[in-house]
Amino acid sequence: MKGHLPRDPVLLAFVLVVMAFILAPLAVAVSIGFSSSPFLVFPPPGLSTRWIARFLSDPEFMASLRVSLILASVVTVVAVLGALMLAFGLAHLRSPRLKAVLSGLIVAPLVFPVVVLAVGLLLLLAEIDLLGSPVGLVAAHLIIVVPLCLVTIQAAVDRLNPEIASAAASLGAGPVRVFATVTIPQIWASVVGAGLLSFLFSLNDVTFAAFLGGPDTQTLPLKLFGYVRYRLDPLVGAVSAIFVFTTLALIVLADRLVGFDRMLGIRRA
Amino acid sequence: MTGPRRSTLALSALAPGLLFLAVFFVLPVLMLVQISTWTFEPGALMRPGFTPAHYVAFLTDPFYLRKLALTARVALVVTCITLVLSLPLAYWLVRARFAGKGLVLGLVLSPLLTNFVVLVFAWIVLMGDNGAINQTLKAVGLPALKLLYSETGVVIALVHISIPYALIPLIAAVSQVGDDLEAAAMSLGASPWRAFFAVVLPLCGPGLGAAAFVTASIVLSGFAFALFVGGDSVLIVPLLIWQQVSKTLNWPLAAAMSVASLGIMLAMLALGMWLARLLGRRIAA
Amino acid sequence: MAEVSLSGVAKSYGRSAALLPTDLQIRDGEFFTLLGPSGSGKTTLLRMIGGFVEPSAGRIEIGGRDVTDLPPHRRNLGVVFQSYALFPHMTVAGNVAFGLKMRAMSAPERDRRALAALDLVGLADLAGRYPSQLSGGQQQRVALARAMAIEPDVMLLDEPLGALDLALRKRMQRELRDLHRKLGRTFIYVTHDQDEALTLSDRIAVLADGVIQQVDTPEALYDRPASAFVARFLGDSNIVTGTMAPDGFRLSDGTPVAIPPGRASGPASLAIRPERLRLATPGDPGVRLAGTVSALTFRGAFLTLSARLAGGPEIDVTLLGMPVRGSVGGSVGGSVGGSVGLSVGDAVTLAFDAADARLLPAEAALA
Numbered sequence: 001m002k003g004h005l006p007r008d009p010v011l012l013a014f015v016l017v018v019m020a021f022i023l024a025p026l027a028v029a030v031s032i033g034f035s036s037s038p039f040l041v042f043p044p045p046g047l048s049t050r051w052i053a054r055f056l057s058d059p060e061f062m063a064s065l066r067v068s069l070i071l072a073s074v075v076t077v078v079a080v081l082g083a084l085m086l087a088f089g090l091a092h093l094r095s096p097r098l099k100a101v102l103s104g105l106i107v108a109p110l111v112f113p114v115v116v117l118a119v120g121l122l123l124l125l126a127e128i129d130l131l132g133s134p135v136g137l138v139a140a141h142l143i144i145v146v147p148l149c150l151v152t153i154q155a156a157v158d159r160l161n162p163e164i165a166s167a168a169a170s171l172g173a174g175p176v177r178v179f180a181t182v183t184i185p186q187i188w189a190s191v192v193g194a195g196l197l198s199f200l201f202s203l204n205d206v207t208f209a210a211f212l213g214g215p216d217t218q219t220l221p222l223k224l225f226g227y228v229r230y231r232l233d234p235l236v237g238a239v240s241a242i243f244v245f246t247t248l249a250l251i252v253l254a255d256r257l258v259g260f261d262r263m264l265g266i267r268r269a
Numbered sequence: 270m271t272g273p274r275r276s277t278l279a280l281s282a283l284a285p286g287l288l289f290l291a292v293f294f295v296l297p298v299l300m301l302v303q304i305s306t307w308t309f310e311p312g313a314l315m316r317p318g319f320t321p322a323h324y325v326a327f328l329t330d331p332f333y334l335r336k337l338a339l340t341a342r343v344a345l346v347v348t349c350i351t352l353v354l355s356l357p358l359a360y361w362l363v364r365a366r367f368a369g370k371g372l373v374l375g376l377v378l379s380p381l382l383t384n385f386v387v388l389v390f391a392w393i394v395l396m397g398d399n400g401a402i403n404q405t406l407k408a409v410g411l412p413a414l415k416l417l418y419s420e421t422g423v424v425i426a427l428v429h430i431s432i433p434y435a436l437i438p439l440i441a442a443v444s445q446v447g448d449d450l451e452a453a454a455m456s457l458g459a460s461p462w463r464a465f466f467a468v469v470l471p472l473c474g475p476g477l478g479a480a481a482f483v484t485a486s487i488v489l490s491g492f493a494f495a496l497f498v499g500g501d502s503v504l505i506v507p508l509l510i511w512q513q514v515s516k517t518l519n520w521p522l523a524a525a526m527s528v529a530s531l532g533i534m535l536a537m538l539a540l541g542m543w544l545a546r547l548l549g550r551r552i553a554a
Numbered sequence: 555m556a557e558v559s560l561s562g563v564a565k566s567y568g569r570s571a572a573l574l575p576t577d578l579q580i581r582d583g584e585f586f587t588l589l590g591p592s593g594s595g596k597t598t599l600l601r602m603i604g605g606f607v608e609p610s611a612g613r614i615e616i617g618g619r620d621v622t623d624l625p626p627h628r629r630n631l632g633v634v635f636q637s638y639a640l641f642p643h644m645t646v647a648g649n650v651a652f653g654l655k656m657r658a659m660s661a662p663e664r665d666r667r668a669l670a671a672l673d674l675v676g677l678a679d680l681a682g683r684y685p686s687q688l689s690g691g692q693q694q695r696v697a698l699a700r701a702m703a704i705e706p707d708v709m710l711l712d713e714p715l716g717a718l719d720l721a722l723r724k725r726m727q728r729e730l731r732d733l734h735r736k737l738g739r740t741f742i743y744v745t746h747d748q749d750e751a752l753t754l755s756d757r758i759a760v761l762a763d764g765v766i767q768q769v770d771t772p773e774a775l776y777d778r779p780a781s782a783f784v785a786r787f788l789g790d791s792n793i794v795t796g797t798m799a800p801d802g803f804r805l806s807d808g809t810p811v812a813i814p815p816g817r818a819s820g821p822a823s824l825a826i827r828p829e830r831l832r833l834a835t836p837g838d839p840g841v842r843l844a845g846t847v848s849a850l851t852f853r854g855a856f857l858t859l860s861a862r863l864a865g866g867p868e869i870d871v872t873l874l875g876m877p878v879r880g881s882v883g884g885s886v887g888g889s890v891g892g893s894v895g896l897s898v899g900d901a902v903t904l905a906f907d908a909a910d911a912r913l914l915p916a917e918a919a920l921a
Contacts, residue, residue: 001605001607001608001625001626002605002608002623002624002625003455003460003461003625003626003627004461005360005364005451005461005462005465006360006361006364006365006366008462011357011360011361014357014358015357015358015361018354018355018357018358018432019376019377021354021429022377022380022429022432022433023376023379024391024395025380025387025391025392025395025429026379026380026383026387026388026391028391028394028395028401029387029388029390029394032390040394042394042395042400042401043401082286082289085282085283085285085286086282086283086286088279088282089280089281089282089286090283091279092275092276092278092279092282093276093279093280093283094276094279102283102287105287106286106287106290108294109290109294111486111534111538112298112486112531112534113486113487113489113490113507113530113531114490115492115507115510115511115527115530116301116489116490116527116528116530116531117294117297119301119510119514119520119524119527120297120298120300120301120524120527121293121297122520123297123300123304123520124292124293124296124297124300127300139289139293140293142289143290143293143294146286146289175275175278176278197382200382201382203384204382204383204384204385206384206385206386206493207490207492207493210493210511210515211511211514220384221384221385221386224384224386225386225493228386228390228393228497229497232390232393236386236390237390239384239386239387240384240386240387240390240391243383243386243387244379244383244387247379247382247383248375248376248379250382251372251375251376251378251379251382252372252375254375255371255372255375259371447639449635449637449639450639450641452604452606452626452635452639453633453635453639453640453641453700454641454652455605455626456604456605456606456626456627456629456631456632456633456701456710457627457652457653457656457700457704458627458630458653458656458657458704459627459652460625460627461627463627463656464627467652468643471643472642
């Protein structure tokens with residue numbers, strides 16, 4: 001169509017500027033990660049992998065990376081399983097009122113500013129002596145990640161044709177079996193998408209780690225938090241580069257599996 | 270499966286999750302409210318006993334009031350800028366036809382999934398007095414801007430991280446507006462931009478509300494950005510809370526401030542829901 | 555004036571052609587219908603006239619003005635969308651007045667014209683309601699009023715009655731016809747419902763696979779279809795393939811049919827409507843066809859007798875006004891056949907007037 005707004009040059013220019021704004025900091029951080037200079041200079045005078053090597057050979061950083069990866073993995077697995085159980089439970093409730101109330105309750109943590117949740121958990125964990133422990137941090141992450149997974153999975157479940165499950169039931173499958181063998185395979189792409197989101201959230205969390213962390217829970221972001229306060233050199237750029245590339249790779253993967261546009265509700269042309 | 274047995278199955282599937290929620294969500298919130306009324310003893314952390322001192326201090330002390338005003342101002346500015354930048358982008362992402370849309374979406378949302386350190390580091394590099402931005406300005410002959418350790422810098426950083434969060438409800442909202450509506454408006458004589466403002470924008474009301482809510486939530490949580498990009502000069506409420514928790518160890522005060530933040534968010538939520546109901550009466554679900 | 559003229563207008567998406575180069579002349583003030591199955595290109599054609607789709611080639615003129623490069627908001631057309639596309643956040647009055655707001659006029663003038671448009675469709679008392687509070691039929695009328703309020707040169711209607719139930723659809727068809735007569739404007743209408751097309755139109759263009767098959771008045775299309783597709787799309791038709799020989803038409807097994815030679819020799823098809831066939835009476839002057847009864851179907855107002863002709867082809871005959879007599883509890887064929895004295899398997903001779911048959915170019919195997 002002539003004059004179609006999506007092709008309007010003013011809109012296109014605006015959109016490009018905004019997208020550049022969104023991506024610029026990432027590009028900057030990554031480019032410094034490959035800087036050949038020992039100082040923080042932008043633009044970097046030359047390219048080198050020295051800072052990446054420095055990061056990968058630092059035992060403390062690697063230890064914190066390991067902590068982060070283990071933590072994120074545990075959180076992801078528990079969250080996905082937990083969300084699936086909750087989705088199953090919600091789907092089989094007989095009262096739609098109860099379903100709405102419980103859904104709202106489960107998703108409520110997402111409405112709270114993360115800092116507020118962090119302080120509350122701080123008080124609780126101190127009380128039950130779990131402050132600074134990995135268990136406490138896992139619990140904190142789960143409070144955000146489980147609702148996140150549920151929302152993603154629930155959206156996919158709601159889009160399913162209910163008659164397929166009914167057909168399975170009419171053929172003699174009990175509700176659990178129907179869910180496991182009929183429902184989940186249909187939504188597995190969303191499950192994987194939810195898992196990826198959970199993993200990345202947990203990996204990148206700094207708020208909970210900062211408020212609730214201790215010597216046993218030195219996650220990578222927390223370590224970097226401390227590092228950036230006192231030293232500013234291209235090392236952080238190197239970490240940024242690794243993070244950004246990993247995130248991008250996972251995004252490409254998630255898009256292949258789920259299709260980001262479909263996940264957000266955009267209908268494909 | 271018969272009714273009662275099915276309900277039991279459903280409830281037993283829900284039980285562990287709900288229990289977890291009760292312990293690690295409901296309980297902390299209740300504790301927040303309770304401990305916000307406890308007294309603070311330097312050295313002993315806190316002592317049970319009711320005192321409204323923290324709330325009084327937070328809501329009447331001129332220092333805190335200035336910081337509250339600062340937080341409100343930052344939240345307002347960040348929200349407005351974020352919405353203005355995000356809505357056209359959301360519109361384009363939904364309506365434009367091109368291959369690889371999923372990938373572009375992923376890219377645009379990537380800050381959401383990236384570590385805050387990456388962003389903070391980049392802002393420090395870009396916004397410093399001799400950072401990339403100021404260098405470019407000087408090269409073109411324009412005066413340098415104080416971005417780092419200033420409110421402006423914090424606003425920029427918060428807008429940047431808020432855009433992806435705002436895009437999600439906005440994209441959903443624009444998707445709900447039928448293609449035909451813009452075509453109808455144009456057939457009646459509205460130019461494409463006029464059609465956008467007369468038809469698409471009003472119908473995105475609820476989406477804009479949700480985006481504003483999410484952005485406010487981010488501002489009220491953005492202590493890390495305020496700390497690194499604003500230094501000690503941009504003391505928004507989340508940073509104040511962080512200071513109380515990590516330095517002064519005045520947990521009751523931190524709790525009180527958290528409850529106050531929560532109160533603000535809930536008020537906004539109620540406002541949003543009331544507005545949505547007002548609009549919703551007109552628009553079919 | 556508001557005649558619409560298309561020259562060489564075509565549309566393709568990548569490799570697939572939605573519409574092949576098309577010429578079309580629509581006269582000022584006529585009710586013109588684009589009729590065809592889904593995928594025929596009729597909606598694409600309408601959308602190109604409306605400016606919502608850019609033609610890959612060709613020129614479009616409205617009222618003598620070249621509008622090919624004009625965006626929709628400058629073409630002054632009234633469009634009624636299949637989904638109605640009413641603005642949910644505006645009242646009925648707001649919707650109808652929207653187009654008027656885009657044009658320079660005073661508020662009182664705007665209100666007057668909006669109300670006049672609503673009056674035309676009989677919804678003046680619902681002006682304050684919102685679209686979500688209206689029924690499907692009412693929404694459809696608001697969509698009409700909104701398009702008419704701007705007094706456009708041409709009205710474009712894209713299957714506007716598709717979502718309505720049968721009774722409502724018939725009533726709206728009558729109202730549309732009256733509206734067209736009252737307004738005297740050019741209406742371009744898209745539908746896949748041949749019944750609707752026959753009822754409403756001054757002229758119809760039948761489309762299939764991106765090509766216009768025939769443009770003519772409803773009567774001409776029905777009585778003188780130019781191709782087997784048109785013959786089948788509009789009403790039922792029997793189509794029998796055979797060969798045109800110098801001495802007349804022959805079925806595929808050689809049986810002669812006494813149709814005077816009207817075409818060049820070669821493969822040809824004979825089209826004859828079921829209602830134009832009858833059971834041959836002794837001394838019947840019509841052309842005869844011999845066959846065996848293969849089925850008898852009760853259709854309420856009439857019976858359909860299906861007969862297999864010598865050589866294989868099966869044709870249907872509509873037999874009107876035959877009361878169904880015969881034993882209760884007998885087979886359907888038996889009781890139906892009882893009224894015409896025939897049962898499945900009987901030999902039967904059918905007759906028709908030569909003038910009622912149409913010779914058509916031979917077509918490929920039936921889809």
